[in-house]
Amino acid sequence: MLWVVAALVIYIFQLVMIVFLEHKHPSKTVAWLLISFCFPLIGFVLYYFVAQDYTARRRVRNNRYEDDLLGDIKRINKVTDLSSIKNESMRMQPRLFGLVSALSNIPVTGGNRTIVLTNGQETYNALIEGLKSAKHHIHMEFYIIRDDVIGRIIQELLIQKASEGVQVRVIADGVGSLELNQVYVSKLQQAGVEFHFFLPLAVSLFRRRLNYRNHRKIVVVDGRIGYVGGLNIGDEYAGKHEKLGFWRDTHLQIEGDAVYALQAVFLHDWSFASGQKLWQEEFFPLHQSKGDEQVKMISSGPDANLAATQELFFGALVSAQERIWMMTPYFVPDLSIRLALKTAAMSGIDVRIIIPYQSDSKIVDWAARSYLEELMKAGVKFFEYQKGFCHAKTLIIDQALACIGTANMDMRSFYWNFELNAVMFDRKTIHRLEADFSKDFDVSSELEYHHFTARPRKQRMMEAISRMLSPLL
Structure with a gap:
């Protein structure tokens, strides 16, 4: 009988600890309480290794290093204020x-x-051409790098550039690229490519940071050309996934001062992953770009005091006056985003969201x-992409x-991943994305409210369970 009481006391202590530590995130608290209720001991062990607050345990950052990077960007960048924005629609929204x-x-x-790159082949073609042009350095960072056809093409190209004397540095996320074998990595390193995993699995477990992943996709060539967007390095992004087939994605190629921001984010991540604080004048060359577009790069992550991604999306949604068009592969919004979308739709704004018809994660779906x-019910229109799998974040x-x-x-993405988004104000870019959305709407089916509400009880039950767990997905 005594052991039953002891077990009950330990169990209650676990629940109290979860409530105390997660009081700032009620939805996350509920998810962990559900796991602990279903799996008392296992649930708390998972919580210990996965859910600890990153900011409470993070390594002290070198603020002087960050200040130096930002100072150089501000010194050489053509800083833009509202009065300089060419887009009249943007100038009408000072807030x-x-x-x-x-x-x-x-x-x-x-x-x-900027050049909008639609889907895998167009992106990889542009990326390969950019890498071939490298004279001084290549900085590359991806959540997933695979040892497959496209992965080996990139590998051989990096090895070739390293043999030409180009500095090549690569970061891969330690969990996203968990399947990347050591042979692939060693071949790069033996050729002179510097390669580091961002929070490898063992380190993540030891430091209790398993839940915090680097989801960024960055390539910088000679400080002149940059790439950012939804694609990783893998055959599935070129439409070769056995089950999902065609892979709809969007990437962005940038020439100009916004590349400075990509470079600064990469160097910050490189400092964390490798322990090296790099600085070379060639990393921030004066740009000769003939473009006149204004771009804002916004990075976010659990090491920051501000949830910049969530703030960006919420602020943009509540500011909309006519239209909100969105494509996302994983739609798990928090309360603020849901309220913003409902309020916009009820106000008569055209709110359309494209989500996958077939998903690569059933529980997330x-x-x-x-x-x-x-x-x-509030008037938000959802479209299921039918041509394959939509992975673009636009x-x-x-x-x-x-x-x-x-x-x-x-x-x-709001709270636990390291992310990077490009915000653009140029009408040409907006019109290009409009055209892409129009094509996507043509191959998508709109969900009908009355049909959707008639879905089976079993599906509703799975949705309810998954929703309680959604803050952890």
Whole structure:
């Protein structure tokens, strides 16, 4: 009998600890309480290794190093204020511009030329050409790098450039690229490529940071050309996934001052992953770009005091006056995003969201669908992409701004992943994304509210369970 009492006391202590430590995130608290209730001991062990607050345990950052990087960006960058914005629709929204400007220390940059890259083949072709042009350095960072056809093409190209004397540095996430074998990595390292995993699995467990992943996708070539967006390095992104087939994605190529921001984010991540604080003048060359587009890069992560990704999306949604068009593969919004979407739709704004018809994660798909009914009732229109799997993370607000980046519309991207998004104000870019959305709508089916509400009870039950767990997905 005594052991039963002792077990009960320990169990209650576990629950109290979870409530105490997670009081700032009620939805996360509920998810961990559910896991602990179903699996008392296992649940708390998982919580210990996975859920600890990153900011409470993070390594002290070298603020002087960050200040130096930001100082150099501000010194050589064509800083843009609201009066310099060419897009009249954006100039009419000073509050939105003020929010976007304040979300990071990196300023809105001018003198850029951007190219929207739609889908894998177009992106990889552009990326390969960019890598071939490297003379001084290649800085590359991906959540997933695979040892497959496209992975080996990139590998051989990096080895070739290293043999030419180009500095090549690569970061891969320690969990996202868990399947990447050591033979692949060793071949790069033996050729002179510097390679580091960001929070490898063993380190993540030891430091209790397993839940915090680097989801960024960054490539910088000679400090002149940059790439950011939704694609990783793997055959599935070129449409070769056995089950999902065609892979719909969006990436962005940038020339101009916004590349400084990509470089600074990479160097910060490199400092964390390798322990090296790098600085060379060639990393921040004066740009000769003939572009005149304004771009703002916004990085976010659990090491920051501000949830910049969540603030960006929320601020953009509540500022919309005519239109919100969004594509996201994982739709697990928090309360603020749901309220913003419902309020916009009920106000008569055209709110359309494209989500996958077939998902690569069943539990995430169930969680996403648990949010649809209340939003559809308010007037939000959901479209299921039918051509394959949609993985693009894109957003258009009115004619004012567009966003392409690495962040999904989910709580993982808001609070636990390291993410990077490009916010663009140029009408040409917005129109290009409009055209892409129009094509996507043509191959998508709109969900009908009355049909959706008639889904089986079993599916509703799975959605309810997944929704309680959604803050952890």
